[in-house]
Amino acid sequence: MPDKRGDYSMKVVDALAGAAAAFVARKVIVFGWQKITGSDPPDKDTQPQAPLGQAVAWAMLTGAGIAAARVLATRIARNYAHRSVEQLP
Helix, strand or coil, X not given: CCCHHHHHHHHHHXXXXXXXXXXXXXXXXXXXXXXXXXXXXXXXXXXXXXXXXXXXXXXXHHHHHHHHHHHHHHHHHHHHHHHHHHCCC
């Protein structure tokens, strides 16, 4: 029977890596948007009357950026965890 503890520990690693990556990616994307456009991103709270094109571009950029960051962080964390477990005596 597979080790259940290993399954839960990898879920925790995935969740923590994904959350950290999403947080950092969003901060980087907001910073980049502000530098490129000179205005705040068209979030529902900051700019409710933003043009549709800007709102769609922001949604696509944040969605793709955060998803990609989460995938990369999860894969890196899993590889690191697997290498760490393999090196145990």
